Amino acid sequence: MATRSATDTHEFRLGLGHPVLEFLATLAGRAGEPLERLATAKDLSRWLDATRLSSGARCDRESLARARELREALYRIVTAARANEKAPASDVRLVNEWARQPVPSPELDSNLQLRFTGPDPCSAALAQLAHAAIELVGGTDLQRIRNCANPTCSLMFIDHSRPGRRRWCSMERCGNRAKTARYRKRRHNPPQSRSPN
Numbered sequence: 001m002a003t004r005s006a007t008d009t010h011e012f013r014l015g016l017g018h019p020v021l022e023f024l025a026t027l028a029g030r031a032g033e034p035l036e037r038l039a040t041a042k043d044l045s046r047w048l049d050a051t052r053l054s055s056g057a058r059c060d061r062e063s064l065a066r067a068r069e070l071r072e073a074l075y076r077i078v079t080a081a082r083a084n085e086k087a088p089a090s091d092v093r094l095v096n097e098w099a100r101q102p103v104p105s106p107e108l109d110s111n112l113q114l115r116f117t118g119p120d121p122c123s124a125a126l127a128q129l130a131h132a133a134i135e136l137v138g139g140t141d142l143q144r145i146r147n148c149a150n151p152t153c154s155l156m157f158i159d160h161s162r163p164g165r166r167r168w169c170s171m172e173r174c175g176n177r178a179k180t181a182r183y184r185k186r187r188h189n190p191p192q193s194r195s196p197n
Contacts, residue, residue: 012037012050016169017158018141019051020133024075025169027068030154038068048125054104057121070098070126074133078156081137082145098130150174 013025026047028035038044041064048054059067073091080087104116104124118124136142146159148169155169168174
């Protein structure tokens with residue numbers, strides 16, 4: 001199946017409660033028409049800036065290919081862990097290899113803002129994602145990962161709500177679409193008044 005590209009829309013899905021889930025969201029529509037949000041190396045650089053995993057990383061095509069390979073391994077691992085199943089050994093090996101790589105170092109810029117740097121900022125950020133994935137799979141947040149209730153949405157998020165009943169990856173997107181669809185259905189199918197017996 002052909003994968004669409006989001007390069008023209010420059011839209012990343014953030015706010016999913018964990019950087020690994022936001023990384024997985026760079027390939028949307030997994031069950032239907034895949035939408036690749038990391039279509040170019042420049043997209044990967046922009047995503048790392050948007051998530052603050054790196055500052056001004058200049059990723060190349062090789063970095064992009066390695067990032068996509070890591071992303072798909074992480075997707076299979078998270079999916080397997082949620083289902084209490086074994087993940088492919090090659091995926092576990094890849095993530096562990098990434099986690100052993102140097103991670104970005106924190107530093108302050110001239111405006112006293114936090115930034116992360118390293119000799120290879122792109123690879124260091126991917127190593128940080130591997131670290132975060134290991135902590136996610138081995139930690140308590142794994143039980144709080146939910147799938148968006150929108151059947152056309154393939155995104156996962158961490159439900160940090162106290163009652164644990166969050167249904168949507170984003171209330172502004174999928175939640176609002178569901179509310180709009182319910183409203184339209186009610187308008188087109190008003191409740192029938194009962195006739196007296």
